[in-house]
Amino acid sequence: MRIERKSWNDPVFVATVAPLALVMVAFFLVPLLMTAVLTFQTTQYYRLVWTWDLKIWTEVFSKPHYWTIMMRTVAMALICVVLTVLIAFPAAYALATRLKTFKTQIQILIIFAFLTDAVLKTFGWILILDKNGVANWLLMHLGFPPEMLNLLFTPTGTMIGMVYNLVAYPMFTIYLSLVRIDRDLMLAAYDAGASRIRTFFEVTLPLSRPGLYSGAVLVFVLSLGAFLEPKVLGGGTSPLASELIRQSFETRVNWPLGAALTMVLITIGALMLAACAAFVLRRPSTGRRPA
Amino acid sequence: MKKGTADTSSNIGAMKRRSVLKGMGGLGLGLAAAGSGFLASRRDAAAAESLNYMCWEGYNAPSILEPFQKSKDASISIDLITDSAGGFAKLAAGASRDFDLVSSDSPWIQRMGPAGFCRYIDEADFADQFAEFYPQFRAPFAPLAFEGKATGLPTRWGWVGPTVNTKFDKLETWSSYAPVFDSAYKDKICLLDWGDWPIMPLALYAGINPYEELDDAALEEVRKVLRAAFKNTRAIVADLAVAQKGLIDGSFRALIGGGTYATSALRMKGHDYIQSIVPEPKNGLKQGIIWMEATGLIDNGKNSQIAADFLKYIVSPDVAKQLAITEATCNLVPNSKAEALFSEEEKKALQMDYMWTAWDNSQFHTVAPNIDDMLAIWQEELAAR
Numbered sequence A: 001m002r003i004e005r006k007s008w009n010d011p012v013f014v015a016t017v018a019p020l021a022l023v024m025v026a027f028f029l030v031p032l033l034m035t036a037v038l039t040f041q042t043t044q045y046y047r048l049v050w051t052w053d054l055k056i057w058t059e060v061f062s063k064p065h066y067w068t069i070m071m072r073t074v075a076m077a078l079i080c081v082v083l084t085v086l087i088a089f090p091a092a093y094a095l096a097t098r099l100k101t102f103k104t105q106i107q108i109l110i111i112f113a114f115l116t117d118a119v120l121k122t123f124g125w126i127l128i129l130d131k132n133g134v135a136n137w138l139l140m141h142l143g144f145p146p147e148m149l150n151l152l153f154t155p156t157g158t159m160i161g162m163v164y165n166l167v168a169y170p171m172f173t174i175y176l177s178l179v180r181i182d183r184d185l186m187l188a189a190y191d192a193g194a195s196r197i198r199t200f201f202e203v204t205l206p207l208s209r210p211g212l213y214s215g216a217v218l219v220f221v222l223s224l225g226a227f228l229e230p231k232v233l234g235g236g237t238s239p240l241a242s243e244l245i246r247q248s249f250e251t252r253v254n255w256p257l258g259a260a261l262t263m264v265l266i267t268i269g270a271l272m273l274a275a276c277a278a279f280v281l282r283r284p285s286t287g288r289r290p291a
Numbered sequence B: 001m002k003k004g005t006a007d008t009s010s011n012i013g014a015m016k017r018r019s020v021l022k023g024m025g026g027l028g029l030g031l032a033a034a035g036s037g038f039l040a041s042r043r044d045a046a047a048a049e050s051l052n053y054m055c056w057e058g059y060n061a062p063s064i065l066e067p068f069q070k071s072k073d074a075s076i077s078i079d080l081i082t083d084s085a086g087g088f089a090k091l092a093a094g095a096s097r098d099f100d101l102v103s104s105d106s107p108w109i110q111r112m113g114p115a116g117f118c119r120y121i122d123e124a125d126f127a128d129q130f131a132e133f134y135p136q137f138r139a140p141f142a143p144l145a146f147e148g149k150a151t152g153l154p155t156r157w158g159w160v161g162p163t164v165n166t167k168f169d170k171l172e173t174w175s176s177y178a179p180v181f182d183s184a185y186k187d188k189i190c191l192l193d194w195g196d197w198p199i200m201p202l203a204l205y206a207g208i209n210p211y212e213e214l215d216d217a218a219l220e221e222v223r224k225v226l227r228a229a230f231k232n233t234r235a236i237v238a239d240l241a242v243a244q245k246g247l248i249d250g251s252f253r254a255l256i257g258g259g260t261y262a263t264s265a266l267r268m269k270g271h272d273y274i275q276s277i278v279p280e281p282k283n284g285l286k287q288g289i290i291w292m293e294a295t296g297l298i299d300n301g302k303n304s305q306i307a308a309d310f311l312k313y314i315v316s317p318d319v320a321k322q323l324a325i326t327e328a329t330c331n332l333v334p335n336s337k338a339e340a341l342f343s344e345e346e347k348k349a350l351q352m353d354y355m356w357t358a359w360d361n362s363q364f365h366t367v368a369p370n371i372d373d374m375l376a377i378w379q380e381e382l383a384a385r
Helices: A011-038 A055-062 A064-097 A100-115 A118-129 A134-141 A155-166 A168-179 A183-191 A196-207 A209-224 A228-232 A241-251 A255-280 B017-022 B027-046 B062-072 B084-092 B106-110 B127-132 B199-205 B216-232 B240-249 B260-268 B305-314 B317-324 B336-341 B344-349 B355-360 B371-384
Strands: A042-044 A047-049 B049-055 B074-080 B101-105 B153-160 B163-165 B189-192 B233-237 B254-256 B274-276 B288-298 B362-364
Touching (some): A042 A255, A064 A255, A100 A168, A118 A155, A168 A209, A196 A209, A209 A255, A241 B371, B049 B084, B062 B074, B062 B317, B084 B101, B101 B106, B101 B305, B153 B305, B163 B240, B189 B216, B189 B240, B199 B216, B199 B288, B199 B371, B240 B260, B260 B274, B305 B317
Parallel strands (some): B049 B074, B049 B101
Antiparallel strands (some): A042 A047, B153 B288, B163 B254, B163 B274
16 A cells, blocks of 8 residues: 655645644644643642742642552553453454354444443442342352342442443453454464464454553543543542542642642653553564575 | 532523423523523513522522512522532633622632621621521631621531441441542542542541642642542542442442532431431541532622522521422421421431531631642543553
């Protein structure tokens, strides 16, 4: 495929790119800049005072509890990525290769998962995970001791909610990658004597990487902002970054602090994504000697 | 500052907070909001006068607003708040120019004075209204005063103390906050995540009066008591329905920081075994807290007469009675004449036989000088948990 280089002198190119660029500047860069500026302000009697001050940043870097919560958020997001991908990949694989008869119905169900509001889905889990909930009722009728599971208002409850609410994203992106794989490549691997497992690891998995990575990135970014699950299913006792930011903006009415914590979270997320991108896009070694 | 999770602004006729929480299905909500917005804009166009009103749930009930709109040929646009501090911050950020009046927690109405956007009320103009109030709320009413001037009128009130399910615990057990720290109650305590509400009772138990100026030693005591309380806490819940469900099924043995606001509606629905009480004074320090909502006029340069008329209307006996009994919560009102309008069931649900006992054993929830320090400690201890 020939890549055509575009020039900023090309009016058609500028006209094509300009609307998107304007949208990005207006609705992403400018708000981000305003948030950054806000971090250097102070508040007096719940009102912003427009001075340039490092007081908030000093507080952010001197109070370890902010970083404890940030690190907990990143750890939860990474665990969520691993769990969602582990669940989504086999499901997407089965959908792409084995469940072709019910493909449309299953796709509709996945779309419903996107359309159903996260508030409803999250609150619904209370009825299942509660001590007197469906899960314990079922286990009790299977002969297990009563109230065996105690998952509601625990970090595990938070994780269940996060995985449940986000698993549809990687399922969809991985499925899209899998259906685009040329089946002849797999057949060629079989012809060359590769087993099913080897074919999966050397053909299917590498070729499904775009969907895998994009799904993982989506889950990671959304997990960093998880708010409902720790609040509703986690019981608020192990708050994540979004709750910390909410408390700063809303309860403490400290907008500069909330803005600074937002910038910290965005920066951590961006750095982690950049590191992942560098890892994914690294030039693979061919193993050949130069001629 | 307190109560709830969803942040929804709406015009009159739009869904109430609880129905929004129940049915956040997206599409239906969008259509309803669009529909109500359309209707409101039609009414705005037709009405002679308009009023922009920031308030908590209950104040926006059509049964309260519509008679006023009809009698005054006015339209009222509602901005429903779910967080008093957030509502105040919005006003302080410049929205005070757009609003005529606000109903919020009383410390935030009082704060409008020093913040510079309060339209003070002339107590003489409201003499008839003050005369109808219980003596405890009559002018001059210190909790709403700034530099001797009244910043608003009280509209709803109640108390904060342990909320107990008497099917599981005797009330006498909760004559002090001691069970919160008792290992027998490990993972059985629920704190309401309503801003400073759960902090104040725990500070009082530690022997600290949070409504006074606190030094570092006192703040350290607050830190210790919060740390100890978190050890037994099963959940810190912002959603009223979740807290109420846990209390009814016994997974929470007590709610701390919710008080009557969290329980009266349950009692109204027949769960009269749920009670909010006030602990006995400890070492001379009253352990209960009286919370109050108030309605104040905003200085937006318009000096609107209709806003003042609405303020008189919202505290009138008939309206106060409606304000007391809403779908989501049930609360006491300061108008003594409204008391005659309550049925016996309603009086029982509101624990009216206990209200002055609670009052006598409580601090009044006013502006706490070190509130930001205490909220910061709350955050720190929660992170370290």
